[in-house]
Amino acid sequence: MAEEKEKQLGITEKKDGDFSEWYTQVILRAELADYAPVRGFMVIRPRGYEIWESIQGYFNNVIFSLGVKNAYFPLLIPESFFKKEAEHAEGFAPELAWVEKKEGEEKVAIRPTSETIMYDSYSKWIRSWRDLPLRINQWCNVLRWEVKQTKPFLRTREFLWQEGHCVYETEEECWKETLLFLEEYRKLVEEQLAIAVVTGKKTAAERFAGAKETTTLEALMPDGKALQMGTSHNLGQNFAKAFEIDFLGKDGGEKLAWQNSWGFSTRLIGAIVMVHGDDKGMVIPPRVAKNKVVVVPILFEKTKKKVLKFANEINSKLKEFNSFLDDRDGYSAGWKFNEWELKGVPIRIEAGPKDMEKKQCVIVRRDTGKKRFVKVSAVKKEVFAELEKMQKDLLGNSKKFLKGNIVEVRDWNGFKKAINDKKMVYAYFCEGPACEESIKDETIVTSRCIPLNQKIPAGKCVKCGKESKEKAYFAKAY
Amino acid sequence: MAEEKEKQLGITEKKDGDFSEWYTQVILRAELADYAPVRGFMVIRPRGYEIWESIQGYFNNVIFSLGVKNAYFPLLIPESFFKKEAEHAEGFAPELAWVEKKEGEEKVAIRPTSETIMYDSYSKWIRSWRDLPLRINQWCNVLRWEVKQTKPFLRTREFLWQEGHCVYETEEECWKETLLFLEEYRKLVEEQLAIAVVTGKKTAAERFAGAKETTTLEALMPDGKALQMGTSHNLGQNFAKAFEIDFLGKDGGEKLAWQNSWGFSTRLIGAIVMVHGDDKGMVIPPRVAKNKVVVVPILFEKTKKKVLKFANEINSKLKEFNSFLDDRDGYSAGWKFNEWELKGVPIRIEAGPKDMEKKQCVIVRRDTGKKRFVKVSAVKKEVFAELEKMQKDLLGNSKKFLKGNIVEVRDWNGFKKAINDKKMVYAYFCEGPACEESIKDETIVTSRCIPLNQKIPAGKCVKCGKESKEKAYFAKAY
Incomplete structure (x- = not known):
């Protein structure tokens, strides 16, 4: 029966085979998420939610130190609010889920984002320059x-x-601060999730509905598609006008406020799967793994009791890594290796009777599969070093992949060839909406971002040939 | 202008005056919450949300240690799910908010609770006794x-x-485990929120829709009304039947699973306000206060710079209490005292030029207003001790109030008099639905709970006189 289970448990598709099928298998079999009974919804299972909690814990510390406070605003937004900022309303209208109207009450929709409902409160709360800056975040x-x-x-x-x-x-x-939050996103994604990104601003066509400027960070997935990892919007005074967020300035005059908004989502978990996962399943970067170590004892009838005790001792030395001991009966050590590889635990420790005699154990890294014998007396130090190294290597690999898959092109043929080769393109771009539209029509490719502070000579737009001041990244996108 | 602000800032109603008006003033002026644009909704402001985060942090640790994992299930529940457990469906039907039906998709409602959508997944996930116990929690x-x-x-x-x-x-x-989670709720509420409770099971009339047994903890508010602080339900096999949660037993046979569910809400924040708040505003019990200490420097032109430095030094000694320094310009020390009293910071430290000379400062407790001079060298130790004492005293007061306001009665006249006197009643009760209905009709009073494991002789039901085995608590309720 264990054999049969083993077959069902593993991933049957290769990462470089049908990538989409491989992704779905990892998500389901590593128990990160499951389909929900309503189409287009998902259940985030404990192993997926743990990663979200790690990200929350890290990012709360970051924003608290920047003076941001958490709060919670209502789920339902009145119809009239959507009409206050015209572009915003138009952008979100097709995707709204309206609640069946209750008699005597205004029609409401489930929030697609919370600008409008939050800014309605802000306009009440903000009276004077003393109330600014106001920095509020919500997890919802x-x-x-x-x-x-x-x-x-x-x-x-x-x-x-x-x-x-x-x-x-x-x-x-x-x-x-719009850029400060973008930079904090970059640090989160690169240093915690170990995923390399390019950053910059969006073109008008890709901008957030109602924003003056949208900045973004974009990662490249193994299938050559870009994934937007987070956005930080400079809203200018668009919403301040619509929601009358004004205040008494230091000079005694009435002023209109300036605003930004910034967000990332559980999509980041999907990025981790795609970037770090392999043919054996999930690989969780050490810094976002709740349980960074699993200890698997190698048990034989004769020495079982002693080895279990020995494995327990090792486990107790590794509590700061949230290690756990897999002492389940009725499963072979091999079965356990496969399970924790599938689920992506960064480090596995094997401890058998011979190791016990030698006061050593085996450290196995999830990403490389490399095994190393270490003395039990040094296990904590060694595990710490290995986790650090794994974190660094994962980011190193991701950086190498990104760098190796960005192709700088000068003309439209080069552009199309690079996209065909599943590359991300870097090229001069005029930023004209018509030009962007025609790129999209011909190739499904969209501009991903335009790096800030480019100090380059002018060049010819990759599509229309018009003189252009800046280069942009292009790719198919999720 | 500061004077004028001061007037608006404070609470103008007494706690023993119009209690409901006092409560609303504290909520709004201590900036715990605000009204939302949609009727019946609220905005939880940062000072309220911080308390929720403290509760979450504490309780996550508790449940993780009991083997519970967090997850996240969909917001929207298919219509067909509500029909699977008849009592459950009937109980929640009147309060559902339905989403406008999308073409080709099933009608869905926003979750009022998640039994049905979670158990649909559980029935897929649970195959054998090896998958049990399954313990999942969600914050939503x-x-x-x-x-x-x-x-x-x-x-x-x-x-x-x-x-x-x-x-x-x-x-x-x-x-x-139904009782274990109830006990953890009691510990949370008494030891963290410093609110005394009675615990027990609900009568059939007050039971959760679909449960076999509901256990509860009930606190008594200053206006004589009981507030349900959390419930832990033994669901028996009702939902397991409806959602086909069966598993292969150890003996090889097909078994039906047993289930419980348990929850508490942001209502707990309202309880803290009502129980601990006073005529000056909010009082946050130390263990759930994010910022446990505020340092207010007493500034005069001549010594301003030095005293600020001195206050900063004190503040830096108190970082583990998340202390903060109120060094705002343009506000008097008195204004600051009022503001942090209104907002409920447990301990205020005052530091002026004379204190600086004597290397001392003043510790002021929010609940008692008592002032004490302490040496700066001992300030950390003293603040720690004072916070512990305050926490203990708040619970002591709450226990005293609860004990002093439970009246044991033997007959219906005694019952009515006690309720008129805003007491909680403890009396023999037959648990007959008709009897409970007539008590409610005559007095708006409901049974709050029946303590477990009562070892008492039989007595006469306070309403109908029928011989009864158990006593129950009764009160008007929120």
Whole structure:
């Protein structure tokens, strides 16, 4: 029976085979998420949710140190609010889920994002420059009734996210912090999730509905598609006008406020799967793994009791890594190896009777599969070093992949060839909406971002040939 | 201008005056919550949400140590699911908010609780006794379209909560853990929130829709009304039958699972306000206060710089209490005292030029207003001791109040008099639905709970006089 289970348990598709099928298998079999009874929804299972909790814990510390406070605003938004900022309303209208109207009450929709409901409160709370800056974040669920094909974590009708919403006295401060939050996102994604990204601003076509400027970070997945990892929007005064967020300035005059908003979602978990997962299943980067170590005893009838005790001792030395001992009966050590590899635990420790005699154990890294004997007396130090090294190597691999798959092109033929080769393109771009539209029409490719502060000579737009000041990244996108 | 602000800032109603008005003023002016644009909803502001985060942090540790894992299930529940467990469906039907039906998709409602959607997944996940016990919790928003008068934290259409849902092999294990979670709730409420409670089981009339047995903890508010602080339900096999949660038993036979569910909500924040708040505003029990200490420097022109430095030094000694320095310009020390009293910070430290000379400062407790001079060298130790004492005193006061306001009565006249005197009643009760109905009709009073394991001789039901084995608590309720 164990044999039979083993077959069902593992991933049967290769990562470089049918990538989409491989992804779905990892999600389901590593028990990160499951399909829900309503189409386009998902259940985030404990092993997936643990990663979200790690990200929350890290990011709360970051934003608290920047003066951001968490709060919670209502799920339901009145119809009239959506009409206040015209672009915003138009952008979200097709994806809204309306609640059946209750008699005598205004029609309401489930939030697709919370700008409008939050700014209604902000306009009441903000009276004077003394109330600024106001920095509030919320962790919540949002709903966008997608008609496109959905996929767990990557595109679902409901997802979890954080949305930060700040208000400032001046435009300078607002823009400065828009970029500060983008930089914190980059640090989160690169240093915690071990995923390399490019950053920059969006073109008008890709901008958030109602924003003056959207900044973004984009990662490249193994199938050559870009994944947007988070966005930080400079809203300018668009919403401040619509929601009358004004304040008494230091000079005694009435001023209109400046705002930004910034968010990332549970989509990040999908990115981790795609970037780090392999043919054996999930690989969780050490810093976002709740249980960083599993200790598996190698048991034989004769020495079982002693070896269990020995494995327990090792486990107790590794508590700061949230290690756990897999002492389940009725499963072979091999079965356990496979299970924890599938589920992505960063480090496995094997401890058998011979190891016990030699006061040693085996450390196995999930990403490389490399085994190393270490003395039990040094196990804590060795595990710490191995986790650090794994974290660094995962990011190193991701950086190498990203660098190796960005192709700089000069003309439209080069562009099309690179996209065919599943590359991300870097090229001069005029930023004209018509030009962007025609790129999209011909190739399904969208501009991903335009790096900030480019100090380059002008060049010819890759599509229309018009003189252009900046280069942009292009790719097919999730 | 500061003077004028001061007037608006404070609470203008007394706690023993119009209690409901006092409560609302504390909620709004201590900035714990605000009204939302949709009727019956609220915005949980950062100072309220911080308390929720403290509760979450504490309780996550508790449940993790008991083997519970967090997860996240969908917001929207298919219509067909509500029909599977008849009592459950009937109980929640009037309060559901339905989403406007999308073409080609099943009608869905926003979750009022998640039994049905979770158990649909459970029936897929659970195959054998090896998969049990399964213990999953989620922190989420739920929606119940209340028609009664709503009140921030106490009764709102949307609220935040945790809902734990466990599955067991045996009835014994299920009941044992139903009581274990109830006991953890008692510890949370008494030891963290410093609120005394009585515990027990609900009568059939007050039971959760679909449960076999509901256990509860009930606190008594200063206005003589009981507040349900959390419930832990033994679901028996009702949902297991409806959702076909069966498993292969150890003996090879097909078994039906046993289940419990347990939850508490942001209502707990309302309880803290009512129990501990006073005429000056909010009082946050130390263990659930994020910022346990505020340092207010007493500034005069001449010594300003030095005293600020001195206050900063004190503040830096108190980082483990998340202390903060209020060094704002343009506000008097008195204004600051009032503000942090209103907002409920447990301990205030005052530091002026004379204190600086004597290397001392003043510790002021929020609950008693008592001041004490302490040496700066001992400030950390003294603050720690004072916080512990305050926590203990708050619970002591709450226990005293509860004990002093439970009246044991023998007959219906005694019952009515006690209720008129705003007491909680303890009396023999036959548990007959008709009897309970007539008590409610005559007095708006409901049975709150029946203590478990009563070892008392039989007595006469306080209403109908029938011989009864157990006593029950009664009160008007929120």
